[in-house]
Amino acid sequence: MTTPLHYSDVEQAAARIEGAAHRTPVLTSSTFDARAGARVFFKCENYQRMGAFKFRGAYNAIARFTDAQRAAGVLTFSSGNHAQAIALSARLAGIRATIIMPKDAPALKVQATKEYGGEVIFYDRYTENREEIGRRLAEERGMTLIPPYDHPDVICGQGTAAKELFEEAGELDVLLVPLGGGGLLAGSTLAAMGLSPACKVIGVEPEAGNDGQQSLRRGEIVHIGVPDTIADGAMVTHVGEHNFEVIRRRVDDIVTVSDAQLVETMKFFAERMKMVVEPTGCLGAAAALHGVYPVAGKRVGVLISGGNVDLSRFAQLVGA
Ligand SMILES: *Cc1c(COP(=O)(O)O)cnc(C)c1O
Numbered sequence: 001m002t003t004p005l006h007y008s009d010v011e012q013a014a015a016r017i018e019g020a021a022h023r024t025p026v027l028t029s030s031t032f033d034a035r036a037g038a039r040v041f042f043k044c045e046n047y048q049r050m051g052a053f054k055f056r057g058a059y060n061a062i063a064r065f066t067d068a069q070r071a072a073g074v075l076t077f078s079s080g081n082h083a084q085a086i087a088l089s090a091r092l093a094g095i096r097a098t099i100i101m102p103k104d105a106p107a108l109k110v111q112a113t114k115e116y117g118g119e120v121i122f123y124d125r126y127t128e129n130r131e132e133i134g135r136r137l138a139e140e141r142g143m144t145l146i147p148p149y150d151h152p153d154v155i156c157g158q159g160t161a162a163k164e165l166f167e168e169a170g171e172l173d174v175l176l177v178p179l180g181g182g183g184l185l186a187g188s189t190l191a192a193m194g195l196s197p198a199c200k201v202i203g204v205e206p207e208a209g210n211d212g213q214q215s216l217r218r219g220e221i222v223h224i225g226v227p228d229t230i231a232d233g234a235m236v237t238h239v240g241e242h243n244f245e246v247i248r249r250r251v252d253d254i255v256t257v258s259d260a261q262l263v264e265t266m267k268f269f270a271e272r273m274k275m276v277v278e279p280t281g282c283l284g285a286a287a288a289l290h291g292v293y294p295v296a297g298k299r300v301g302v303l304i305s306g307g308n309v310d311l312s313r314f315a316q317l318v319g320a
Helices: 007-017 030-036 054-063 067-072 081-093 107-115 130-141 152-169 183-195 211-218 241-250 259-273 279-289 311-319
Strands: 039-044 074-077 097-102 119-123 174-178 200-206 253-257 299-304
Touching: 007 054, 007 152, 007 183, 030 039, 030 259, 030 279, 039 152, 039 279, 054 081, 054 152, 054 183, 074 081, 074 130, 081 097, 081 107, 097 107, 097 130, 107 119, 119 130, 152 174, 152 183, 152 241, 152 299, 174 183, 174 279, 183 200, 183 241, 200 211, 200 279, 211 241, 211 253, 253 279, 259 279, 259 311, 279 299
Parallel strands: 039 299, 074 097, 097 119, 174 200, 174 299, 200 253
Antiparallel strands: none
């Protein structure tokens, strides 16, 4: 069982992360507006500390640790951005961090995690269960496990990005949110409930892994195999339980975009807005740019979730 989360939990998270997390810019592009036929507000979490919104949830979770938890440290599993977020938040809090990462995680993300002082332990994402490894290590070492999305404090921390967007742009008709395990989507949903109750909240996931869409339609969490997509931040096999509890209550729809549409969107951001956005960070924008979700004539919020992509990989994707 999970306890219901509310907008007030996001407000409390916002107070905790204030001064530690950046208040990221909200940008607009008249070219994008013209193509989408809408007024679009981009919340640019690619400019967040460590390059993605995940700093918000990680910092919020660690900020709530007791002295005993702080003494033993924090442990997590992540294919990238959450790993960096935990490593950086732990360093700021002066506690130890152990991160379980897939062997094939992007080199940039592994390197950054180590640079922030995290101890990295590798696993094989195709044959080993990271949640099991995480639970076993947490028990052996007495460390507190903060998973990448299925945790109330992580969800509420992530919700502070959409909270800031509504505060700056005002009420919106539609909010498009990248979806992996559902931390950002569930948190954004709570923010919309508090600040823009009529706003339609839409999750966007890669076509190759539409488990969220299937779950919303069936009313229960659907598990799939590891999706084959360039959106490495959304390569999850199922949404979290705490996440789905919020998503099923209030998310209006979940749509999917193709890898080709993500690449087109990356190119748009680089060319027109001079921004580096990682493939997963483009999910929400791709849905608006390619008419996957109808936004014509609407005031639309788009969460750009992150910008961490190897430069050579970026060049390879946008250069073709
Ligand atoms: C983790 C991540 C996502 C997905 O977030 P969830 O909370 O797992 O749904 C989207 N974009 C980026 C850049 C991420 O790092």
